[in-house]
Amino acid sequence: MICYYNHLVVPPVVVVGVRFSIAKPSLLRAQNPMASDLSSDSSVFRRVSSSSPNRRRDLVFVVNPRGANGRTDKEWKKLLPFLQSRLGSDCNICESLTSGPSHAIDITREAIKEGADAVIAVGGDGTLHEVVNGFFWDGKPVANQKTEAVHSTALGLIPLGTGSDFARTLGWKNDPCEAIERIAKGVRSRIDVGVISREGEGSHYFINVADIHLSAKAGYYASRYKKFGNLCYVIGALQAFMGHRNQDLRIKVNEGEWKTCSQVTALCVGNAKYFGGGMKITPNADPCSGSFEVVILQDFKWYDFLLKLHKLYNGTHLSVNNVTSRNVYTIEVDDISGSGDIFIQSDGEYLGFLPRKLSILPAAIEMIC
Numbered sequence: 163m164i165c166y167y168n169h170l171v172v173p174p175v176v177v178v179g180v181r182f183s184i185a186k187p188s189l190l191r192a193q194n195p196m197a198s199d200l201s202s203d204s205s206v207f208r209r210v211s212s213s214s215p216n217r218r219r220d221l222v223f224v225v226n227p228r229g230a231n232g233r234t235d236k237e238w239k240k241l242l243p244f245l246q247s248r249l250g251s252d253c254n255i256c257e258s259l260t261s262g263p264s265h266a267i268d269i270t271r272e273a274i275k276e277g278a279d280a281v282i283a284v285g286g287d288g289t290l291h292e293v294v295n296g297f298f299w300d301g302k303p304v305a306n307q308k309t310e311a312v313h314s315t316a317l318g319l320i321p322l323g324t325g326s327d328f329a330r331t332l333g334w335k336n337d338p339c340e341a342i343e344r345i346a347k348g349v350r351s352r353i354d355v356g357v358i359s360r361e362g363e364g365s366h367y368f369i370n371v372a373d374i375h376l377s378a379k380a381g382y383y384a385s386r387y388k389k390f391g392n393l394c395y396v397i398g399a400l401q402a403f404m405g406h407r408n409q410d411l412r413i414k415v416n417e418g419e420w421k422t423c424s425q426v427t428a429l430c431v432g433n434a435k436y437f438g439g440g441m442k443i444t445p446n447a448d449p450c451s452g453s454f455e456v457v458i459l460q461d462f463k464w465y466d467f468l469l470k471l472h473k474l475y476n477g478t479h480l481s482v483n484n485v486t487s488r489n490v491y492t493i494e495v496d497d498i499s500g501s502g503d504i505f506i507q508s509d510g511e512y513l514g515f516l517p518r519k520l521s522i523l524p525a526a527i528e529m530i531c
């Protein structure tokens with residue numbers, strides 16, 4: 163069988179041109195032509211196991227079959243027998259395969275509305291990111307519509323992606339059997355979520371790192387080179403340096419004064435520590451702290467990036483000239499150059515160009531950790 167929960171709470175963190183915040187979880191129910199039911203015949207979730215319930219947990223697994231160049235699908239199929247034997251006696255298990263980008267958002271919302279106890283992302287950081295965004299709708303947590311639900315819906319993760327950077331912060335290996343054990347134990351923790359607000363657009367959520375300018379452009383290009391594994395991020399960064407210009411940005415943190423930050427190469431807001439397939443970009447970030455670590459790289463050239471690459475991977479780049487770090491609750495970012503070509507990304511997802519005003523605040527969800 164399968165169940166759902168949902169609830170969340172949202173505080174904020176800010177960036178101008180963009181604004182970052184943090185939020186809490188909820189449960190939904192989504193549509194998926196490739197999946198089957200949770201609780202009703204009309205549902206789209208595929209029931210992998212079910213039996214008569216004495217308050218069994220309803221778990222919805224949102225699987226991206228195209229994650230890690232198709233490896234996620236193969237690993238998931240191999241994992242299913244173990245998952246059924248380990249969880250099938252206590253839980254209703256639903257599998258929902260994503261059919262394309264953003265589908266995981268809809269599936270998650272639907273699962274939460276249906277009262278799922280947990281929605282578990284199976285794939286990489288992109289899939290996790292979409293599931294996290296599914297916990298929210300119109301700037302608020304998605305609400306469970308089943309009155310009998312006693313818990314909010316929790317987020318879960320079986321890391322099976324290319325980078326799986328969020329799992330690194332939690333010290334998790336890409337071991338799906340370990341992930342199943344965590345889900346079986348079902349221990350929940352409050353995890354922060356960043357909320358990005360852009361003028362004239364709805365809120366967008368991130369659980370890992372939101373970043374601006376060169377690193378975001380690098381992520382955009384890296385998506386073309388996923389077949390090279392984690393090397394795709396380095397290739398993407400080198401391509402991003404072609405034609406790149408560092409830009410002055412205005413920044414306001416914790417609702418303080420606006421300050422100009424000159425020649426910004428990249429500005430990274432970390433809820434967790436890693437991005438780009440293992441670069442420890444915000445080494446002091448803690449997703450349970452209620453705040454973000456903001457790391458700003460200024461006046462970097464392509465050769466600085468190559469020479470300091472090892473420091474980015476091991477998190478010692480904070481001691482390098484032109485790299486600053488600070489802990490913030492909110493950040494706003496303003497593109498004073500008006501260049502209109504400063505990329506932003508959220509958990510590796512390309513969000514377009516930095517608008518004139520952006521802010522980031524904190525919210526939170528519950529996660530099975």
Ligand SMILES: Nc1ncnc2c1ncn2[C@@H]1O[C@H](COP(=O)(O)OP(=O)(O)OP(=O)(O)O)[C@@H](O)[C@H]1O
Nearest residue numbers: 229230261262263285286287288289323324325326
């Ligand atoms: N059926 C599908 N076909 C194509 N793309 C999909 C499908 N389902 C989801 N996606 C997209 O695939 C993207 C990448 O997936 P995912 O993050 O799981 O793997 P990854 O990119 O290999 O891992 P990582 O993000 O950890 O590097 C997601 O952001 C999602 O939008």
